[in-house]
Amino acid sequence: MLSPSDFDISRFDISSLDIPAQLALLKPVEISIPVVAACLLAWVWLRPRGKKIPGPKGWPIIGNLFDWPSEYQAETMAGWQKLYGPLTQLSVLGKDVLFLTSPRAISELFAKRASTFSDRPKLVFSEQMCGMNVLHPMTNFGEDFKNQRKFMKEVLAAEHLRNHEALLDEEGRRMLQSIFQTPNDCDRHLRRFSSSFSLRMVYGFEAMEIDDPHVLLAEEMMQLAEYAVIGGWIVDFIPPLKNLPAWFPGAGFQKTAVYYRAKILEMITHPWEEVRSKIAAGTMKSESFASLNMKKYEDGKHPYTETLIKATATAMYGGASDTTASAAWSFMLAMVLHPEVQAKAQAEIDSVTGGQRLPRMSDRASMPYLDKIVWEVFRWAPPVPVTLPHRNRVQDDFDGFVIPKDTTMVASLFSITRDEEFHNDPEEFNPDRYEDDTERIPWYVFGYGHRRCPGADMAQAQLFHQAAYILSSFTLTPLNDKDGNPIYPEAKFAGKMVRHPEPFGYNIKPRWAGIETLFQD
Numbered sequence: 171m172l173s174p175s176d177f178d179i180s181r182f183d184i185s186s187l188d189i190p191a192q193l194a195l196l197k198p199v200e201i202s203i204p205v206v207a208a209c210l211l212a213w214v215w216l217r218p219r220g221k222k223i224p225g226p227k228g229w230p231i232i233g234n235l236f237d238w239p240s241e242y243q244a245e246t247m248a249g250w251q252k253l254y255g256p257l258t259q260l261s262v263l264g265k266d267v268l269f270l271t272s273p274r275a276i277s278e279l280f281a282k283r284a285s286t287f288s289d290r291p292k293l294v295f296s297e298q299m300c301g302m303n304v305l306h307p308m309t310n311f312g313e314d315f316k317n318q319r320k321f322m323k324e325v326l327a328a329e330h331l332r333n334h335e336a337l338l339d340e341e342g343r344r345m346l347q348s349i350f351q352t353p354n355d356c357d358r359h360l361r362r363f364s365s366s367f368s369l370r371m372v373y374g375f376e377a378m379e380i381d382d383p384h385v386l387l388a389e390e391m392m393q394l395a396e397y398a399v400i401g402g403w404i405v406d407f408i409p410p411l412k413n414l415p416a417w418f419p420g421a422g423f424q425k426t427a428v429y430y431r432a433k434i435l436e437m438i439t440h441p442w443e444e445v446r447s448k449i450a451a452g453t454m455k456s457e458s459f460a461s462l463n464m465k466k467y468e469d470g471k472h473p474y475t476e477t478l479i480k481a482t483a484t485a486m487y488g489g490a491s492d493t494t495a496s497a498a499w500s501f502m503l504a505m506v507l508h509p510e511v512q513a514k515a516q517a518e519i520d521s522v523t524g525g526q527r528l529p530r531m532s533d534r535a536s537m538p539y540l541d542k543i544v545w546e547v548f549r550w551a552p553p554v555p556v557t558l559p560h561r562n563r564v565q566d567d568f569d570g571f572v573i574p575k576d577t578t579m580v581a582s583l584f585s586i587t588r589d590e591e592f593h594n595d596p597e598e599f600n601p602d603r604y605e606d607d608t609e610r611i612p613w614y615v616f617g618y619g620h621r622r623c624p625g626a627d628m629a630q631a632q633l634f635h636q637a638a639y640i641l642s643s644f645t646l647t648p649l650n651d652k653d654g655n656p657i658y659p660e661a662k663f664a665g666k667m668v669r670h671p672e673p674f675g676y677n678i679k680p681r682w683a684g685i686e687t688l689f690q691d
């Protein structure tokens with residue numbers, strides 16, 4: 171089996187995966203004449219013509235290589251919105267990438283003109299070299315895409331959420347029990363909840379800890395997938411370079427692609443084959459998305475190929491765990507920062523449960539304030555602040571600017587969360603903002619149009635469930651200084667595709683003595 175050391179993977183840590191860093195890693199001698207010649211040709215051939223979409227001024231040939239937002243994409247795009255308006259264009263080595271930074275541009279192109287703007291770009295590195303094209307997030311808008319959506323819906327659509335209630339309850343009790351035993355490790359307990367719930371829903375495997383081998387494999391796959399898609403690989407800008415042999419100076423991406431491909435394939439096949447062996451041995455404890463679809467496939471009743479089914483399972487698991495863990499951790503931060511919001515939610519929960527039981531999914535309608543908190547967490551700290559890249563299948567225009575066919579574009583959902591026309595005092599965490607319908611529920615944090623997140627209903631139900639369980643049993647407070655004054659943590663977030671709050675201090679205590687009887691059975 172391949173291992174990172176085979177390929178000196180250390181080159182590819184987060185900081186070295188953006189284009190400027192990749193180039194900086196090359197010794198001058200490695201930037202060989204053929205590579206420079208190819209860049210030049212590509213630039214001459216592909217350089218923008220006609221009315222230009224505004225953007226930072228670039229350099230000859232390399233264009234905006236050094237403006238590429240590899241870290242803090244959302245904040246960088248917010249800065250561009252102020253400077254350039256709703257559209258900002260970067261041109262890197264002759265290839266244009268469009269950044270949508272205003273709610274109007276995003277909803278116009280991704281929602282109203284969804285049939286034009288719902289393809290994914292043809293990324294040479296992630297798709298052709300790493301084999302990610304079979305995964306739903308990279309699948310183009312066509313037959314396979316529609317089929318994948320259709321049978322993901324059988325598990326994830328709002329009308330099927332009740333089927334997951336027993337699983338949420340079991341995982342939720344385990345989460346409360348862990349918080350009760352080791353309250354300083356909440357981050358770990360919340361992440362275990364997300365990973366284990368998704369693993370059980372998709373494959374039927376339980377994760378007792380966050381270092382469960384399935385969780386580790388999936389986390390590594392997700393990290394590689396993230397690097398592969400947004401790493402800014404030189405072959406995505408100059409596709410013919412994919413033909414360079416691995417020994418060629420500067421073609422280290424070839425070895426990386428081999429490693430990534432092997433890992434992604436392992437993630438697609440390994441858990442699937444394990445489900446098969448467990449079914450055969452009669453040791454599969456519960457049904458899952460994988461087991462149900464596998465049986466249907468083996469009985470010849472499935473209209474789809476096995477590859478399509480197992481890759482869909484991988485995409486579901488990959489899309490579900492890190493995003494929901496991020497949302498849960500942001501919820502904890504919001505509660506530490508806003509004791510009055512927490513107290514109001516606890517009073518609402520108690521009025522429904524009488525403090526005698528844990529909340530249920532059916533209580534959601536009776537807990538509108540907690541529901542608003544959930545939406546406010548998604549808005550205040552959007553877990554996926556920038557969409558995956560989209561591509562238009564035909565030429566179009568916006569505000570008089572021509573958007574040529576096959577343009578790659580990403581949209582800042584974060585910019586909508588902070589738009590003053592959408593939300594009053596957008597930096598404030600205020601669940602009451604949705605009280606009288608003057609402000610819209612931020613459903614847009616799950617994206618727009620055909621590429622909208624298929625797990626959106628599941629994610630809301632999951633965060634509601636976690637929030638209700640935690641607040642029914644515990645109270646969060648800030649740490650105190652030596653004089654007993656609260657130290658409110660600063661809300662800081664980091665990450666590329668999925669953003670998480672940076673570590674912060676907190677206290678968490680059971681709400682009353684003996685509360686553990688609610689969740690210990």
Ligand code: HEM
Binds near residue numbers: 326487559625626
């Ligand atoms: C807090 C939780 C979540 C958030 C904020 C979130 C957000 C998003 C966003 C913004 C996108 C990209 C949309 C675009 O490219 O335009 C996306 C795509 C996706 N999400 Fe989620 N998501 C969450 C949870 C989930 C869950 C629970 C699942 C599955 C069980 C899931 C599966 C996916 C998949 C498969 C895609 C790719 C869709 C496509 O390419 O068409 N996500 N998500």
